[in-house]
Amino acid sequence: MTDLRDVWKNVLLILETMIQRRNLVTWFQNTAPLKNENGVFTLGVASPFKKEWIQARYMPAILSSLQQFLPEVKEVVLEVDARLDNVDDARRVAMPVDAGAKRVRRVAQGQEVSFGDGLRSKTFQTRYRLDSFIAGRNNRLPHAAASAAATSPGGIYNPLFVFGNVGLGKTHLLQGVGNQLIKNFPDMCVVYVTAERFVTEIIQGIRTKRMTEVKDKYRRADCLIVDDIQFFGFKETTQDEFFHTLNDLHDAGKQILMSSDRPPKDLDGLDDRLRSRCGMGMVVELLPPEYETRIAILQQKCAEAGVFVDQEVLSCIAFHVETNVRDLDGVLKAVLAAQQFEGKTLTVELALEKIQQLHKAVEVRESFVAPVAKPMRGFVRDIEPIVSAVSRYFRISKQDLISVDRRREVLMPRQICMYLIREVLDEAYEKIGADFGGKNHTTVLHACNKIQSLMKEDQRVVRDVAAIKHELGVA
Ligand code: ADP
Ligand code: MG
Numbered sequence: 001m002t003d004l005r006d007v008w009k010n011v012l013l014i015l016e017t018m019i020q021r022r023n024l025v026t027w028f029q030n031t032a033p034l035k036n037e038n039g040v041f042t043l044g045v046a047s048p049f050k051k052e053w054i055q056a057r058y059m060p061a062i063l064s065s066l067q068q069f070l071p072e073v074k075e076v077v078l079e080v081d082a083r084l085d086n087v088d089d090a091r092r093v094a095m096p097v098d099a100g101a102k103r104v105r106r107v108a109q110g111q112e113v114s115f116g117d118g119l120r121s122k123t124f125q126t127r128y129r130l131d132s133f134i135a136g137r138n139n140r141l142p143h144a145a146a147s148a149a150a151t152s153p154g155g156i157y158n159p160l161f162v163f164g165n166v167g168l169g170k171t172h173l174l175q176g177v178g179n180q181l182i183k184n185f186p187d188m189c190v191v192y193v194t195a196e197r198f199v200t201e202i203i204q205g206i207r208t209k210r211m212t213e214v215k216d217k218y219r220r221a222d223c224l225i226v227d228d229i230q231f232f233g234f235k236e237t238t239q240d241e242f243f244h245t246l247n248d249l250h251d252a253g254k255q256i257l258m259s260s261d262r263p264p265k266d267l268d269g270l271d272d273r274l275r276s277r278c279g280m281g282m283v284v285e286l287l288p289p290e291y292e293t294r295i296a297i298l299q300q301k302c303a304e305a306g307v308f309v310d311q312e313v314l315s316c317i318a319f320h321v322e323t324n325v326r327d328l329d330g331v332l333k334a335v336l337a338a339q340q341f342e343g344k345t346l347t348v349e350l351a352l353e354k355i356q357q358l359h360k361a362v363e364v365r366e367s368f369v370a371p372v373a374k375p376m377r378g379f380v381r382d383i384e385p386i387v388s389a390v391s392r393y394f395r396i397s398k399q400d401l402i403s404v405d406r407r408r409e410v411l412m413p414r415q416i417c418m419y420l421i422r423e424v425l426d427e428a429y430e431k432i433g434a435d436f437g438g439k440n441h442t443t444v445l446h447a448c449n450k451i452q453s454l455m456k457e458d459q460r461v462v463r464d465v466a467a468i469k470h471e472l473g474v475a
Contacts, residue, residue, distance in 0.1 A: 136293025
């Protein structure tokens with residue numbers, strides 16, 4: 001259950017961005033969330049006078065801020081409770097402390113970060129990382145440019161403009177840079193906003209005559225990330241503001257990242273100055289991933305979700321769903337849900353059924369045989385896919401593979417597994433030993449040497465190793 005006091009604290013933080021602090025303290029000091037029932041949120045205030053004042057001025061702001069946390073709330077009711085003036089009343093929520101510049105606070109159940117004085121950023125999703133973005137052949141350049149921006153912000157890729165169709169990973173890539181920047185430079189003020197949000201703020205700024213504040217705050221960012229700027233079209237004042245902000249930040253050597261569904265030159269209604277400014281650093285296009293990359297992406301999504309799905313099934317989804325990564329992910333989720341909630345077995349038939357349901361236009365091949373994937377380097381990043389592949393190949397459970405079981409039939413597959421981990425990941429012998437039930441590093445060393453020498457004399461071993469590597473895409 002959500003703690004109402006936490007919610008209310010966060011609402012106060014949002015109100016702080018809309019209401020002058022002096023007024024906020026005057027009217028909202030000692031308020032308390034009393035209950036939230038049937039869409040009605042009851043807020044306790046200490047006096048009839050406060051009630052009247054808040055009622056007359058702040059109700060829409062309270063409601064909309066509240067709905068960010070409790071979308072079910074339809075109405076806010078004020079209730080006078082004189083006991084709230086009593087310092088001992090534990091229901092009261094203290095006013096948020098005045099934030100110094102750059103002091104990071106978490107708001108909105110971790111959805112936003114505030115840097116004080118109204119400058120806030122959406123928090124970066126942990127799964128949107130540069131290292132979880134599978135670049136494949138088509139998207140090497142965008143990925144490399146993003147990585148460079150994350151390593152040396154304000155360098156040659158500034159501004160970095162990423163464009164591409166929906167679901168191809170623009171948000172993932174931009175947030176990946178954000179995540180990486182914070183990791184590389186913990187003190188950096190990295191601000192991520194959607195263009196929509198930016199527009200809304202500018203409009204609000206104009207309406208409440210607090211435009212200078214809005215203007216100034218974005219100039220405090222060390223890195224500004226604006227997602228989906230196709231939304232700027234025709235909104236002249238916003239464009240103007242954005243243009244000046246871009247110029248100022250750029251002049252100050254701050255990194256700017258933008259995304260859009262089309263290249264700068266095709267942004268309708270965008271001012272020429274802004275268009276050329278957007279294209280001045282680096283413009284990169286995200287393309288739909290090819291077959292091999294689609295498989296790699298699906299494998300990665302499975303690893304993230306901690307599930308194992310047969311290679312055939314993944315190939316089947318990757319083969320049929322060519323549009324974008326979001327669709328790919330959608331089918332995978334549907335298949336997994338059918339397994340989890342309807343008790344279905346994860347088969348190629350099930351995958352075909354879901355593909356057909358979700359993408360009517362896609363022609364599925366009834367008797368699907370996966371085309372051979374061309375080898376692709378670089379997506380095996382931990383031992384999991386290797387252990388899985390070896391386990392599948394030799395039909396030995398992963399558990400047996402990494403256990404201390406000394407049966408003959410598991411010995412060789414285990415040694416091959418260690419050998420592959422060493423070769424593909426260049427993992428330390430000690431680390432591999434630890435992953436295999438705490439074996440000594442000399443055992444691992446011995447296993448690797450053994451497989452290496454066997455490969456010189458035994459064609460079967462050569463074949464086994466090659467087949468598994470092929471499946472892993474590291475052949
Ligand atoms: P866009 O912003 O371009 O519409 P998103 O960034 O929201 O697309 O991507 C949609 C989904 O696909 C997200 O879950 C994202 O993690 C995933 N995704 C997109 N591209 C890749 C990729 N190359 N590697 C891994 N996941 C990706
Ligand atoms: Mg997006």
